[in-house]
Amino acid sequence: MCLAIPGKVIEIYEEGGLKMGKIDYSGTVNKACLAYVPEVQIGQYVIVHAGFAIQLLNEQEAEEVFETFDDVTDKLAQEGYTIENEPLSRKRKENS
Amino acid sequence: MKYIDEYRNPELVRELLEQIRRTVSRPWVIMEICGGQTHSILKNGIDQMLPKEIELVHGPGCPVCVTPLELIDQAIAIAKKENVIFTSFGDMLRVPGSHSDLFQARSEGADVRMVYSPLEALNLARQHPDKEVVFFAVGFETTAPGNAMAVFQAHKEGLKNFSELVSHVLVPPAMEALLQSPQNRVNAYLAAGHVCAVMGWWEYEPIAEKYKVPIVPTGFEPVDILKGILAAVRQLEKGEHFVENQYGRAVTRDGNKAAQEIVNRVFEVIDRKWRGIGTIPKSGLKLRKEFRDYDAALKFSVGDLQTEEPAICISGLILQGLKKPNECPAFGKQCTPRTPLGATMVSSEGACAAYYRYHRFKTE
Ligand code: SF4
Numbered sequence: 001m002c003l004a005i006p007g008k009v010i011e012i013y014e015e016g017g018l019k020m021g022k023i024d025y026s027g028t029v030n031k032a033c034l035a036y037v038p039e040v041q042i043g044q045y046v047i048v049h050a051g052f053a054i055q056l057l058n059e060q061e062a063e064e065v066f067e068t069f070d071d072v073t074d075k076l077a078q079e080g081y082t083i084e085n086e087p088l089s090r091k092r093k094e095n096s
Numbered sequence: 097m098k099y100i101d102e103y104r105n106p107e108l109v110r111e112l113l114e115q116i117r118r119t120v121s122r123p124w125v126i127m128e129i130c131g132g133q134t135h136s137i138l139k140n141g142i143d144q145m146l147p148k149e150i151e152l153v154h155g156p157g158c159p160v161c162v163t164p165l166e167l168i169d170q171a172i173a174i175a176k177k178e179n180v181i182f183t184s185f186g187d188m189l190r191v192p193g194s195h196s197d198l199f200q201a202r203s204e205g206a207d208v209r210m211v212y213s214p215l216e217a218l219n220l221a222r223q224h225p226d227k228e229v230v231f232f233a234v235g236f237e238t239t240a241p242g243n244a245m246a247v248f249q250a251h252k253e254g255l256k257n258f259s260e261l262v263s264h265v266l267v268p269p270a271m272e273a274l275l276q277s278p279q280n281r282v283n284a285y286l287a288a289g290h291v292c293a294v295m296g297w298w299e300y301e302p303i304a305e306k307y308k309v310p311i312v313p314t315g316f317e318p319v320d321i322l323k324g325i326l327a328a329v330r331q332l333e334k335g336e337h338f339v340e341n342q343y344g345r346a347v348t349r350d351g352n353k354a355a356q357e358i359v360n361r362v363f364e365v366i367d368r369k370w371r372g373i374g375t376i377p378k379s380g381l382k383l384r385k386e387f388r389d390y391d392a393a394l395k396f397s398v399g400d401l402q403t404e405e406p407a408i409c410i411s412g413l414i415l416q417g418l419k420k421p422n423e424c425p426a427f428g429k430q431c432t433p434r435t436p437l438g439a440t441m442v443s444s445e446g447a448c449a450a451y452y453r454y455h456r457f458k459t460e
Contacts, residue, residue: 003132003316004238004290004346006100016215016222016249026098033215036241036355045098047293047346050185050235051213052242055293055352061344 004049006057009034009042023048103317112322113145119329120149125281126328127274127417129267130288131158131445132316138454140318150325153281153417154450156270157288159235159263160187160443161415162370165405167263168193171232173398174261175206180396181224183217184232186210191442214246214260221250221258230392233260238290240264240381241355244362247383247390259392264381265368267291268299273376274416275307282417284328286321287313289343294359296351300339307337314342362387371439372405372412409438414447421451428457 007023012034014020019034023046032048034040037056045057128134134154137143143152156162172193175182182198189198189210202208207227211217214231221229233243243260250258267288274280287300292313300311310331314324323342331337341347359381368380383391408426413419421427421440431437433449440446444453451457 004293006098006345008098016218017252018215018245018249033213033242033245035245036352036358038354047290049238049290050242051215052245052355054238054241054290054355055346058345058348 004047004054006045006047007032008045009040009053012040012042021046021053023053100317103315103319105319108319109145109322112319112326116150116322116326116329117147119326119333120147121333123149123151124283124329124332125151125153125417126284126286126325127153127155127282128286128321128324129155129157129271130286130291130316131161131443131447132290133157133286133288133314133321134447135445135450136316136318137321138450138456140321141454142318142321143456146325150329153420154414154447155274155285155417156370156373156415157236157267157291158440158443158445158447159239159265160191161411161439161446162265162372163188163191163234163263163439164369164371165193166369167234167261168197169195170393170398171261172196172198172201174230174392174396175201175208176204177228177396179227181207181209181220181227181229182232183209183211183220183229185212185234187443187445188232188234190436191439192436214242215249218246218249218255218258221255222253225257227257228395229258230396231258231260233262233264236265236267236288236291237295237359238288238293240359240363241294241352244359247362247387248358250390251387256389259390259395260383261392262363262382263368264363265370266365266379266381268303269376269379270370270373271300271311272303272307273373273379275303275309277416279416279418282309284310284332285312286324286328287311287339289313289315289320289346292341292343292347292351294352294355296349297339297341297347298349298351304337304339310337311339312342313339313347315346370415372409372415374412406437411438411440411446411448414440420456421448422456424448428452 007025009021011022021034037053046053047055217231304311312324363381436442441448
């Protein structure tokens with residue numbers, strides 16, 4: 001029940017006295033209440049649960065995970081483990 | 097989907113498993129609190145990939161599973177009243193009460209509607225001033241801000257035909273209750289990521305300290321869960337116990353203050369009965385006096401109903417991490433998702449339903 005998914009705020013408006021937004025979840029657009037993330041700007045990501053954005057997504061933290069893993073990948077490679085693919089964050093940067 | 101797919105990366109999963117394997121030297125029992133995590137663990141086979149030293153037990157973190165039977169019966173009684181539009185999240189509709197469920201009430205003519213957000217229920221109240229619109233406000237801290245906001249708005253607008261049947265539960269008191277039990281087997285917790293997104297993790301610090309358990313807030317994707325397990329195992333192996341956030345993209349120590357503020361304005365903390373477990377002190381929320389006009393239980397005075405659980409169901413022990421679903425004699429026989437005997441088989445996040453769906457049939 002506590003499922004909450006990240007989506008990008010693409011529009012901000014008011015409805016029934018509340019700050020609302022249109023949220024794009026990779027193509028599917030749905031509305032959500034933004035009253036609990038008053039500082040949110042268009043283009044930022046929020047985590048939405050039951051029609052309410054409950055947090056702004058910290059994009060820097062989200063990226064850092066992959067930086068850490070590059071280190072792990074490198075270390076494992078040094079120790080003789082085969083890493084078939086490019087480290088993830090490098091790949092992400094190329095794609096973006 | 098951005099911020100989801102990358103956390104399912106098989107390469108990272110392999111790396112993390114390797115790290116966990118290298119770190120673990122002794123048996124440990126780790127409980128994931130949230131039913132969403134339980135579901136993800138079984139779906140992705142994480143329980144089967146981990147080294148045998150690590151046993152995952154499944155916590156009480158499924159609001160659908162722990163909502164007391166009486167409340168379901170009350171909901172059905174209210175839904176059947178004339179002039180009522182009864183609204184609920186979809187996952188509550190199939191939960192069996194003593195005799196039937198909300199779906200059945202609907203097939204018998206009650207106006208029961210599924211909503212995606214409590215604000216939809218509020219809208220229905222605005223559109224149907226001649227009807228009473230009731231919302232079944234169930235959930236943990238994640239859901240409380242939305243449910244609080246609907247009441248707060250109704251109050252602000254002076255809307256008289258909206259009310260909530262409230263059965264809110266709080267996670268940290270339940271975590272503490274499990275640790276206090278003499279049968280407790282849990283060495284470390286994975287805390288529920290979205291509960292922490294709202295509430296932060298400061299509430300867990302005294303619990304980690306007092307009971308000497310690592311508590312690791314984490315998310316729901318395989319990479320999140322394995323990162324959480326790795327952090328917990330590292331602490332356990334070193335004899336450490338503190339709160340270590342592994343869900344930085346969604347969780348801060350303080351959580352969402354704006355949400356907490358409205359929740360505290362609208363609700364107050366009370367002792368609450370958990371289905372299958374019993375009453376846990378200070379583990380629930382009810383509407384404050386100022387908002388009692390919005391309390392459906394008072395408005396419709398459905399009062400105390402006598403209820404009975406099926407005797408064979410051991411979901412209480414499962415929710416406390418003391419038994420696994422496949423140890424229940426009814427599991428997969430009399431009790432399946434089509435004919436559920438207990439709430440842990442009804443909700444897709446319930447441990448019994450997840451074991452059934454992902455074929456964890458054999459008892460070890
Ligand atoms: S399998 Fe069914 S009867 Fe057994 S504990 Fe789970 S819900 Fe209860």
